[in-house]
Amino acid sequence: MLELKGAVKRYSGGGSIFKKRWLTALDHLSLTVRRGEFFSLVGESGCGKSTLARIVAGLENLDDGELHFDGRRVPDISIFKDRQMRRRVQMIFQDPYSSLNPRMRVGDILREPLRSFGWGDAPAIEKRVVELAEIIRFPLSTLERYPHQFSGGQRQRIAIARAIAATPEVLICDEPVSALDVSIKGQIINLLIDIQEQLGVTILFISHDLSLVSKISDRVGVMYLGRIVEIGDAASVFSDPRHPYTRVLLDAIPTVNRDGRRQGAPLAGEVPSPFAIPTACRFRDRCSLAFDKCAIEEPGLDAVASTRAHYAACHLRDRAQPRKAAADPPRIPGVEIFYTNTSEHQPSNLAKETA
Amino acid sequence: MDTLLEINNLSVTVMTGGRELAAVRNVSLDVAPGEVLAIVGESGSGKSLTALSVLGLLSKGVARISEGEIIFDGDDLAKARPHVLDRHRGRDIGMIFQEPLSALNPVLKIGDQIIEGMVVRNEVSRTEARKRALAALTDVRVSDPERRLDQYPHELSGGMRQRVMIALALISSPRLLIADEPTTALDVTIQAQVLEVLKDLQRRRGLSMILITHDLGIVADMADRIAVMYAGEIVETGTVDDILSAPKHPYTIGLLSCLPEFSPPGRRLVVMQGSIPALDERIDGCRFKSRCPRYQPGPCDAPIPLIDLAPGHQCRCIRPFRSQLAKVHHA
Ligand SMILES: Nc1ncnc2c1ncn2[C@@H]1O[C@H](COP(=O)(O)OP(=O)(O)O)[C@@H](O)[C@H]1O
Ligand code: SF4
Ligand SMILES: [Mg+2]
Numbered sequence: 001m002l003e004l005k006g007a008v009k010r011y012s013g014g015g016s017i018f019k020k021r022w023l024t025a026l027d028h029l030s031l032t033v034r035r036g037e038f039f040s041l042v043g044e045s046g047c048g049k050s051t052l053a054r055i056v057a058g059l060e061n062l063d064d065g066e067l068h069f070d071g072r073r074v075p076d077i078s079i080f081k082d083r084q085m086r087r088r089v090q091m092i093f094q095d096p097y098s099s100l101n102p103r104m105r106v107g108d109i110l111r112e113p114l115r116s117f118g119w120g121d122a123p124a125i126e127k128r129v130v131e132l133a134e135i136i137r138f139p140l141s142t143l144e145r146y147p148h149q150f151s152g153g154q155r156q157r158i159a160i161a162r163a164i165a166a167t168p169e170v171l172i173c174d175e176p177v178s179a180l181d182v183s184i185k186g187q188i189i190n191l192l193i194d195i196q197e198q199l200g201v202t203i204l205f206i207s208h209d210l211s212l213v214s215k216i217s218d219r220v221g222v223m224y225l226g227r228i229v230e231i232g233d234a235a236s237v238f239s240d241p242r243h244p245y246t247r248v249l250l251d252a253i254p255t256v257n258r259d260g261r262r263q264g265a266p267l268a269g270e271v272p273s274p275f276a277i278p279t280a281c282r283f284r285d286r287c288s289l290a291f292d293k294c295a296i297e298e299p300g301l302d303a304v305a306s307t308r309a310h311y312a313a314c315h316l317r318d319r320a321q322p323r324k325a326a327a328d329p330p331r332i333p334g335v336e337i338f339y340t341n342t343s344e345h346q347p348s349n350l351a352k353e354t355a
Numbered sequence: 356m357d358t359l360l361e362i363n364n365l366s367v368t369v370m371t372g373g374r375e376l377a378a379v380r381n382v383s384l385d386v387a388p389g390e391v392l393a394i395v396g397e398s399g400s401g402k403s404l405t406a407l408s409v410l411g412l413l414s415k416g417v418a419r420i421s422e423g424e425i426i427f428d429g430d431d432l433a434k435a436r437p438h439v440l441d442r443h444r445g446r447d448i449g450m451i452f453q454e455p456l457s458a459l460n461p462v463l464k465i466g467d468q469i470i471e472g473m474v475v476r477n478e479v480s481r482t483e484a485r486k487r488a489l490a491a492l493t494d495v496r497v498s499d500p501e502r503r504l505d506q507y508p509h510e511l512s513g514g515m516r517q518r519v520m521i522a523l524a525l526i527s528s529p530r531l532l533i534a535d536e537p538t539t540a541l542d543v544t545i546q547a548q549v550l551e552v553l554k555d556l557q558r559r560r561g562l563s564m565i566l567i568t569h570d571l572g573i574v575a576d577m578a579d580r581i582a583v584m585y586a587g588e589i590v591e592t593g594t595v596d597d598i599l600s601a602p603k604h605p606y607t608i609g610l611l612s613c614l615p616e617f618s619p620p621g622r623r624l625v626v627m628q629g630s631i632p633a634l635d636e637r638i639d640g641c642r643f644k645s646r647c648p649r650y651q652p653g654p655c656d657a658p659i660p661l662i663d664l665a666p667g668h669q670c671r672c673i674r675p676f677r678s679q680l681a682k683v684h685h686a
Pocket of ligand 3 (some may be wrong): 398399402403535
């Protein structure tokens, strides 16, 4: 569905006019996202996740490499100009407040993309607005209100409705729940899962919350300094990570379940400067397993032996080291009193409108 | 029990739209020497206002303590005069916040910021102060501490800045440290490093700490006791084991069930319907009732007191969850 081949993106970061300094945000990155899947991208801040998102959304150009959409190469910035392309790829951001026009009523916010993408005549547009309100569970009366009259979670639902208004094929979500409270996160996540499962929209989900990503994704890519260092089925990557970086990321998650907690020492050091990416293996100066080869030869993103579709850019990728699973799946008495809410969220009217 | 800080019946009001509304309601808490008390809850539940009250940092004309006392070292900080507050804050009580950039002076070198306080308080000479500043930075494991003394806050990464904040907060050897979402803005890897530093210093110095966070994983790692706040009130309080292994209040249970690690099988997450009530919303009885799956018309509509379930474990619910299920299973 979406493919990046050797994608390079550099930004100039000061320096003099004669000798500009360049930072490498994407460094010959290759990535394939399959149609209809929930693909998540994780990694520390500054590793290039948002840059990748903006490129795929057509908001920025690549300096080198190619972006393919649906098997066809996308020429530079054409998404911007090509209305069809813009309709097919939509994006939502972390802060739903700054991305919604505060002076527009919710109804108009939803009408706008429908008009600009030529959805149909006025009655068709109104019909679609009603459908969208149902999808995000907004009573029709609330469409007359302004964004500031809603909570953060509700605003994010408005942003999602606007993004899916003209039936895009790909929805890019850049940290959509990072600013929300735990009790609200679920509403947004479940809505995104509905949109993927019921409407068949491909989701590219960017997050730094690994425990969330491990639960909701089909596949996951781990980024480090502008490159994918591990990629594969979420279940495989999270239960048996083959890149040491993925492992330390997982070990760093604070968890409530005491057995499953802190399986190693925290990762030393901080992300190196993207102005000076280490040669050979880019992770070697923080890696506890680094050996001489890591400073000489760059490990490719190659398949892990005896797995299906699990790749890691580490010379030691074939050393299996499954993570210790919690002995007993965590259980807290009473936790199920809220479970009904999960099924209550089952989509009611999503399926019908694809038909 | 030995206590260092005792908050009794604290209520805080805030001015919004020309009206004075209750944001913290009759909160009572205590912290023993060397103890880490975590305050958890969704944003807007009154955690920060509670902490700011202890620090005497409520913004004038906007928020004020309307009732209650805050006893620290024999002084009631709720009624203390500014100079008494100033004496405690910064010396006996240290603080760190989520965004160190706003707490650090942007035009002052790191070294000068740390040294200045000591010199102003006339404690030591400049040379001695610089030596102590260096030791303090080493203590929080700032890399290259000598060079950092001459850098400005914006030249440091978020993780380094937060370490500097910790060094600054601890330089005068306070007995109580108040940390409001200290690692929320950091990446997990950096968060893990900063938490290690905090935990290590807390243990080594026998520091008491109030840790405010919305991350229950951090609480499990750091705290001895937990107070769960909802809509301005404490709804459950107990030891970490009480709260995380055998929660009784539906809200506490809800907070835990929202975590991916406790969600039911499948991809979907648990949702707590609705959201925290607005400050001006009139609610009779339980303040959580609109979101509670155990709500019962009648009993839940009358004021709900904080009830003792076991020594040290209290819960503000008339239908607390009383399952022995887990124990039976493990026997
Ligand atoms: N300066 C202020 N002006 C107006 N309302 C405030 C102010 N500070 C806090 N509040 C309100 O008081 C309530 C509790 O806030 P706070 O203590 O910051 O909660 P928490 O730290 O738990 O997120 C919230 O409804 C918040 O909007
Ligand atoms: S008092 Fe009633 S409404 Fe409140 S938490 Fe308990 S059961 Fe729920
Ligand atoms: Mg707060």
